[in-house]
Amino acid sequence: MSSLALSQPPLSDTSVTEKMLLTAIGLGLLALSTVAFDADADRARLSFYVALALISGGTLAWAWLKFGRGDAGVKQDNLWLRSSTGRGAIAWITAVVLTGFYVVLYWYSSPDDQGNFGPFNQLVHALDPFSQWLRHKPADQWLLYGTFYTLAVLVMGGRALWKYRHSPYQCIRTVSVMFFQLGFAFLLPGLLLAFQKPEYYFSYFWPLKYDYLFPGTVSYLLKDGGPGLGVFMVFWGVVMSFIGTPILTYFYGKRWYCSWVCGCGGLAETAGDPYRHLSDKRRGAWRWEVRIIYPILVFIVLITALLWLAASGAAPSLQPVAEPLSKAYGFAIGSVFSGVVGVGFYPLLGNRVWCRFGCPMAAYLGLLQKHFSRFRITTNGAQCISCGNCSNVCEMGIDVKQYAQRGEPIIRASCVGCGMCSTACPRGVLNLENGPRKGRYQGSTLIHADSLRILS
Incomplete structure (x- = not known):
């Protein structure tokens, strides 16, 4: 037996109550999987909401059972012995399912002429009533993703509040990411669509939301947002990217954004919390971090500059170069890295793979924190x-x-x-x-x- 196993207390038996709650979660996942294959739209919609209720309610009740009743404190027993958190079989299955979900979402769920969203068609249309109420338009694959994403932050945020209830800092920080995800990254963009305005995320800034400062997006915001709201959206993006971010980082470090506001960080701190110990601490991993994240920042700065030079008319010949580069960046970094790898690999590489190795906003904030911040x-x-x-x-x-x-x-x-x-x-x-x-x-x-x- 290894020394690690000898130093850890034995794995506790699963109680009857815990088995019942896990059964409810399992039934919810089963009900959710059947929605995709149900030809009856009304029955599929009922199964969808029953599934969300079972998964959310069962997870919150299980979290209270595990963390809300005992003594408060950070408990790290048996993390490497559990199959779910020690890169065991359950972790690999979870990673495959998450990765597969992102692959299908990004590349196999675009609607056809009849409004069919491929494998996720019934799941998407199950949200039509909610989408009509919130956005005054039918649901799409991105509303489905946003719903799952927000529920994950809220439900696992509840788990974090019970787990870290002894720490006021952790509780306030968790409530903050839950608030920004629900309000600024989910409800507010939907309400903007209801008023026939551009879908804008006020909690995301360039270079993370890289296209917000691309010439095409700026023109779209000014045109469809109108002289008031559109101008404010562009103004907000520019000011927060180049003035607000340096000032806030000077006083508070990058935590003001990465741990309090950002949706990527919000998911990592809530749904990804069980995997935080998996981050590689070796110096070789740090070297790869530096080699990857800063070139990504330089790349998106270069693309943005090239697009503006081409749009200004000063160098129109750059347009055929800048456009393919921006699309390549969107595919490789915006989709594959941030989504498929960044979230799909939580159970294997830890909850901050994207933030650590790929996020240009994290690189930008990190440079400010390292050299100019008081934090x-x-x-x-x-x-x-x-x-x-x-x-x-x-x-x-x-x-x-x-x-x-x-x-x-x-x-x-x-x-x-x-x-x-x-x-x-x-x-x-x-x-x-x-x-x-x-x-x-x-x-x-x-x-x-x-x-x-x-x-x-």
Whole structure:
């Protein structure tokens, strides 16, 4: 038997109540799968809403049973022994199902002339009444995706609130991502469509929502949004991308967006929470992170500049080059990386694969945080007992324990300020601070010459 298995308590038996709740979730998934094959539209719609009720209600009740009744605190027992969270059979099946869902959604669910959405046709049309009520138009595959996405954030957000109820910071942060996903990324864009205005997501900015500053999108917003709302949408996008983001990051670090507002981060912090320990902490993974994420940022900056140069008339010959590049970026990064890999690989690579390796917004915010922000995580090395809880919960692949042992503040571009390292620490060694930039690279304890030599 391995030393890891010896150091962990045995897996607990599943209670009768838990089995009943898991049965309800399973029945919900079964009902949801039958919707796609049901030719009766009314019956399919009923099955769809029954399925969502069973899955959502069963998951919330199960989360209360697991986390809401016992002692509060971060519990990391048996994470690597469970098949679902230790890259076992259940994790692989989950990854295949999630990946398959994204593949079908992106490339096999576009409507034909008769409004047929392929394999998801009945699932999409089951949302027609809701779509007519909210958006005054029939449902499409993106409303189906948005509904699933938002429910995942809300339901698993409820789980997170029970699990981390002892931490005011985690509770407020979780409520924040739930609010922005439901209000700004789901309901508000639908209401804009109801008023025959452009579907606009006020919580997404360039370079994450890269096309918002493309010439074609800007023209569309100004035309269809009108002289008032359209101008405000373009103004909001420009100001938040180039003025609001640097100012907020200066005071609060990238956490103001990645852990409090962003929908990608919201899904990672709620639905992806069971997989946060899977992030690779090795230095080789960090090297790949740097090699991939910053070229992606440079690529989207270059594409945006080329499109504007072509649209301005200064270099019209660039149009045949810029357009294919933008489409290639949308396919490779906007679809494959952010969706298929970014979410589908949660159970295998952790919940922040996209944020860590592919998101240009994370790269942009990270550069600001690393070099200009007041934010840092301070450590007290004298109190560290080297338990490793902080490193285990870091979803961004930072070996936090190494900083804590040396009493060094954590100034890393990849850190999203989720605060889980501080929440998991049993000794109060780590603290999230927004102090003056002066001295933020200095540790709370003296670093000896040998340590400096090793760090260099």
